[in-house]
Structure formats: structure tokens, C-alpha cells
Amino acid sequence: MQQKKLAFIGAGNMSRSIISGLIQSGYDKDNILASNPSTPKLEKLQEEFGIRITQSNDEACEFADALVLAVKPQMMGDMLAALQEKNDLTGKLFLSIAAGLPVSRLQEMLGGDYPVVRIMPNTPSLIGKGMTGLYADDTVSSADRQYADDVMGAVGETVWVKEEDGINGVIAAAGSSPAYFFLFLQAMQEESMKMGFDAQTARNMVQQAMLGAAEMVCHNPDIELSELRAQVTSKGGTTAAAINTFIDKGLQDTVSAAMRAAVDRAEEMAKQL
Structure with a gap:
């Protein structure tokens, strides 16, 4: 697996499960950072996995080659607007686990045609038995597709869909x-x-x-x-x-x-x- 510097914006259960799977798969803990407004979840992640933590999304962005967007869909617009206003997003890969937000909408929120992979995990990912659907358009390289697949492969099985609306089929068959x-x-x-x-x-x-x-x-x-x-x-x-x-x-x-x-x-x- 590529050892990109990976930042999680949002420290909820799904972020925790992915971090856990990555660490168990041999990912270097020094290459993982989690960002969250409040500290309790961050401190627990640091204590359990030894990863880096911050309360600053800007610091997370500066650190990362790839960012997991793990905030609620209704919060995504404001968060990404602030991120792209203060940071240079060139060369960064975005992995979104937000339900309902298509790639085009996420790129609009980011302010450019940055590479975005949509990821639809299910709750058994929390115990390493997940089934995750993934979609990416032509802005995502084959190497970045493989990286996204490896990240989610750390918590279970993966399936790629050729068309973005196939993600909704993944939701029906595996997500829900x-x-x-x-x-x-x-x-x-x-x-x-x-x-x-x-x-x-x-x-x-x-x-x-x-x-x-x-x-x-x-x-x-x-x-x-x-x-x-x-x-x-x-x-x-x-x-x-x-x-x-x-x-x-x-x-x-x-x-x-x-x-x-x-x-x-x-x-x-x-x-x-």
C-alpha cells in the first residue's frame, strides 16, 4: 500500500474504523492525522493508535497528500469552502464518505476539478467486515484509485462502480x-x-x-x-x-x-x- 500522508477531517466511528484497519494492515501511524473540532475523540484516537491529531482542518490539509472527508453532508459545504479559501489544494486526493454528495458537487465545494473518490462503506466496516462501494471520474489516476481501494480494503471488501449512480445500488445492496x-x-x-x-x-x-x-x-x-x-x-x-x-x-x-x-x-x- 502507498504510504501517503493521510488526514481524516472528522473523527467519528467510520474514521476510527478505517484508521484501525490501516494500522493493523501496517500503515505507518506517523502518516495518519485526524482533525476534529473537539478533543475527546481525538485524544482517544491518539491514545489507541498513536496517530497525529489536530483541531485545525488547515493543519490537516497542509499535512496531507490525501484527505478523508468524514463530516456530515450538510456540514460539507461550509467546511470545504473554508478549506479551499485558506489552502492550496493542488495535488491532493479527496476521499469522501458523505452520502448523497456527487463528485461534481464536491468539486464545486472545493472550488476546482480536484480528484475525488466517492466511498460508500457500511457499518460492518466498524469490525473489519465491511462492504464498500467506490466511484471515481477521469480526474482520478489509476494509482490514486488503487490507493483508495487499499484504504477501504483495510476494513473489508470493495467494489467499484463504472457510473456514479451505481453508488445508489451499492447503498441498497450493501450500505443499508x-x-x-x-x-x-x-x-x-x-x-x-x-x-x-x-x-x-x-x-x-x-x-x-x-x-x-x-x-x-x-x-x-x-x-x-x-x-x-x-x-x-x-x-x-x-x-x-x-x-x-x-x-x-x-x-x-x-x-x-x-x-x-x-x-x-x-x-x-x-x-x-
């Missing part, structure tokens, strides 16, 4: 989907409790079943998901009765509609920002 699974687990836990199990036992059963199912998917990449399902669905058995109920109740249509709703909302947010 952990919540889908949590909802499904919640429903199973609650039904298990109705069957007489206490809350902890019910949770242990359904979470271990999902963990095992996920591991089976990962360990059998050449087997289609439909075939994996068929292998555990004996004709006329209990699993078949449950699966047929899901199908009869329109599970596939519901999943399709939910993912489409996520895409539609992402498109709406882009227009609002």
Missing part, C-alpha cells in the same frame, strides 16, 4: 442492508420468544444461525445462493413449509420494493444537497 438483516433477526427473535424461549436464548439461536449461514455462503463461492437454499430444503419438510410461506407472502417482491425505495431516497437526497 445490515439493517434489513437486523430486522429479519428481530422478527425471528420475537417469534421464538412467543414459542417460549427467553430473549437471550432466542437471540443466540437466530444470530448463530445467520452467522453460520453467512459463513456457508462465503466458503462456497461457486455454489449459487438458490442451490445453497435447495440443499437445506427437503421436499415436504419443515424448511420447505417455511420457505413456501415466505414465497407465498411475497418476500421477493418486498425485498425488491425495499431496495428500490433505498435507491429512490438516495436520489432524492442528492438533489436536496
Whole structure:
């Protein structure tokens, strides 16, 4: 991995997870700096990982070859306006994890056609099991694309989309989907409790079943998901009765509609920002 001087503007959970993954991957802590208005999160990062910290975004910009833009989307405009007013941004790479802000809008906020990579991680990145979507236009070199991929590869798997609107598909399939699974687990836990199990036992059963199912998917990449399902669905058995109920109740249509709703909302947010 290239050892660029990397600054994080914003010291929230996602910044922490990326920093943690980078350090574990062998990134030099002296090449990482985090900036944040308040000190508690910064001090915790410095204590845990030994990185540099500052409360000044200008200092972060001066230090960095690449900057991770990790502030809330609604705060991005003011932050970048101040940054480009006081600093020379020439030669710097920008990695944005702000949802809803397209590259063209970020470049407008930066005041020039600077290289920007849009990054859409999901919450399992916090434990190194993330799935991140990335997009970059022609202003980003192949070396900088590889660098962005390496940075996010430190917290999980990555996928690049050719067109920027593909990021919305990543949101639907990976960014938002952990919540889908949590909802499904919640429903199973609650039904298990109705069957007489206490809350902890019910949770242990359904979470271990999902963990095992996920591991089976990962360990059998050449087997289609439909075939994996068929292998555990004996004709006329209990699993078949449950699966047929899901199908009869329109599970596939519901999943399709939910993912489409996520895409539609992402498109709406882009227009609002």
C-alpha cells in the first residue's frame, strides 16, 4: 500500500474504523492525522493508535497528500469552502464518505476539478467486515484509485462502480442492508420468544444461525445462493413449509420494493444537497 500522508477531517466511528484497519494492515501511524473540532475523540484516537491529531482542518490539509472527508453532508459545504479559501489544494486526493454528495458537487465545494473518490462503506466496516462501494471520474489516476481501494480494503471488501449512480445500488445492496438483516433477526427473535424461549436464548439461536449461514455462503463461492437454499430444503419438510410461506407472502417482491425505495431516497437526497 502507498504510504501517503493521510488526514481524516472528522473523527467519528467510520474514521476510527478505517484508521484501525490501516494500522493493523501496517500503515505507518506517523502518516495518519485526524482533525476534529473537539478533543475527546481525538485524544482517544491518539491514545489507541498513536496517530497525529489536530483541531485545525488547515493543519490537516497542509499535512496531507490525501484527505478523508468524514463530516456530515450538510456540514460539507461550509467546511470545504473554508478549506479551499485558506489552502492550496493542488495535488491532493479527496476521499469522501458523505452520502448523497456527487463528485461534481464536491468539486464545486472545493472550488476546482480536484480528484475525488466517492466511498460508500457500511457499518460492518466498524469490525473489519465491511462492504464498500467506490466511484471515481477521469480526474482520478489509476494509482490514486488503487490507493483508495487499499484504504477501504483495510476494513473489508470493495467494489467499484463504472457510473456514479451505481453508488445508489451499492447503498441498497450493501450500505443499508445490515439493517434489513437486523430486522429479519428481530422478527425471528420475537417469534421464538412467543414459542417460549427467553430473549437471550432466542437471540443466540437466530444470530448463530445467520452467522453460520453467512459463513456457508462465503466458503462456497461457486455454489449459487438458490442451490445453497435447495440443499437445506427437503421436499415436504419443515424448511420447505417455511420457505413456501415466505414465497407465498411475497418476500421477493418486498425485498425488491425495499431496495428500490433505498435507491429512490438516495436520489432524492442528492438533489436536496
